[in-house]
Amino acid sequence: MEAESRADESRDVTLPTESLAPFRRLSLYNSPYPAHDAGCAIDLYPDSNDGISPVSGTVRETKTVRTPQKPYAVEHDHLVLVDCDLAWCEAAGLDEQVVARVLHVDPGVDPGDRVEVGDSLGEMVRSGFFAPWVDNHVHLGFRTTGQNLHRASGSLPVSLPVVPRPLAWDGRGTVRETGETYVVVDAPAHPGQGWCGIGAEGDGEHAGVLDGGLPHYDGGGVLGASPETEGPVSLLGTVVGDRTGRTVAWRDVELEVSGERAHGLSLFLASAGPAGAKVVCPGHAFERGERVRVQVRVR
Numbered sequence: 225m226e227a228e229s230r231a232d233e234s235r236d237v238t239l240p241t242e243s244l245a246p247f248r249r250l251s252l253y254n255s256p257y258p259a260h261d262a263g264c265a266i267d268l269y270p271d272s273n274d275g276i277s278p279v280s281g282t283v284r285e286t287k288t289v290r291t292p293q294k295p296y297a298v299e300h301d302h303l304v305l306v307d308c309d310l311a312w313c314e315a316a317g318l319d320e321q322v323v324a325r326v327l328h329v330d331p332g333v334d335p336g337d338r339v340e341v342g343d344s345l346g347e348m349v350r351s352g353f354f355a356p357w358v359d360n361h362v363h364l365g366f367r368t369t370g371q372n373l374h375r376a377s378g379s380l381p382v383s384l385p386v387v388p389r390p391l392a393w394d395g396r397g398t399v400r401e402t403g404e405t406y407v408v409v410d411a412p413a414h415p416g417q418g419w420c421g422i423g424a425e426g427d428g429e430h431a432g433v434l435d436g437g438l439p440h441y442d443g444g445g446v447l448g449a450s451p452e453t454e455g456p457v458s459l460l461g462t463v464v465g466d467r468t469g470r471t472v473a474w475r476d477v478e479l480e481v482s483g484e485r486a487h488g489l490s491l492f493l494a495s496a497g498p499a500g501a502k503v504v505c506p507g508h509a510f511e512r513g514e515r516v517r518v519q520v521r522v523r
Contacts, residue, residue: 237322237366238383239266240315243278244419244495246270246342247362251492252382253436253445253471257353260436261443263471264379265365269492275329275345275362281308282338284323286331287374291352301351304331305373306339308366322380323373327351327363357405357490357504388433388448388493389415390423395460395518397500405506406490407481409516414499421493422501424449425458433493438464439474440488440504446470447493462520476523481505482516489518 244250249269252260259265270276284305291301304326313321332346333339348360365379372378397409412422421433424446436444438459446457446467456463457472465472479486481503490502503518510516 235368236317236381236383238317238385239278240312240341241385242315242341244268244385246276246278247495248497249492249494250384250419251435252384252447253443254441254490254492256355256437256441258377259365259379261471263381263383263445265363266382268362268364269359270348270362273348273360275326275332275348277306277326277339277341277343277345278362278364279306279308279324280312280340281306281324283307283333283335285335285373286333294352294354294356296350296356297352297354298349299352301328301349301353302330302346303327303374304329304333304345307369312341320368322366322368323371325363325365325367325373325379328353328360329362356506357403357502384419384447386419386448389418389420390431390433390448391415391420391499393422393460393501397516397518399510399512399514399516400498400500402508402510402512405487406502406504407508407510407516408498408502409500409518410498411500414494414497417496419493419495420499421447422459422489422491422499425461426456432470434459434472434491435493436472436474436491437504438479438489438491439477441474443474444472444491446472460518460520462522464520478521478523479503480519480521481508481510484508486518 391412397411401408432446432449487504
């Protein structure tokens with residue numbers, strides 16, 4: 225989640241399918257930090273608080289850094305650098321080795337340790353870089369071996385090995401989970417297998433899955449759609465942004481949930497598990513089992 229700018233667009237790291245297997249959710253754009261705006265980082269959410277490695281290789285270095293001080297967060301975050309092995313890099317479509325930058329995991333590994341995809345790197349931490357509604361996750365970015373590995377900027381573009389399935393949603397659902405700052409509804413329903421998420425509307429064969437914080441972060445993405453597509457992006461019958469390639473700049477819209485102002489929607493991809501919408505609404509009074517409806521309004 226550190227600020228990382230798009231480095232060299234000719235070096236695209238396409239995560240191997242096995243690297244996604246240990247995780248139940250992922251997002252390329254659901255963050256306010258520039259790395260995600262540029263598609264140069266991915267957040268990966270496992271089923272437990274175990275910081276699972278999405279790469280195979282040798283631990284190069286670990287580093288502890290201070291985080292913004294927040295009452296729900298720890299004082300320190302951590303950077304784990306892993307030299308990805310040649311086989312993993314080839315599977316990622318690369319002809320050279322790269323270094324993985326993993327954040328938000330308290331290292332349970334040491335320099336020189338060998339790790340495989342699915343191994344534990346340590347326990348995830350609740351970082352001061354997180355907003356209060358953000359779940360613990362593994363942040364992953366990549367650098368070439370010749371780049372500055374500690375500097376916040378310079379990571380490579382990240383792509384997915386799958387085309388996610390867009391799910392239709394009318395904004396209605398039943399609250400299945402609540403937190404102090406959010407509710408999760410049971411719709412849209414997951415089809416049972418594969419990666420999917422709430423789909424953009426009105427794009428026909430170019431429809432993709434919406435990703436990002438709408439509209440509480442500046443922009444988001446449309447994943448799985450034709451990368452050459454440009455133009456407006458709609459959700460729940462309203463144009464919510466404008467896309468260039470897979471990146472979307474949100475328009476000036478706001479959300480309501482059952483008539484109450486909401487902070488936004490947390491949009492992501494889900495694997496074979498719940499895919500329901502996460503509505504960010506601090507101070508809400510909604511309860512589990514309650515029927516709600518999300519609507520988008522133009523300011």
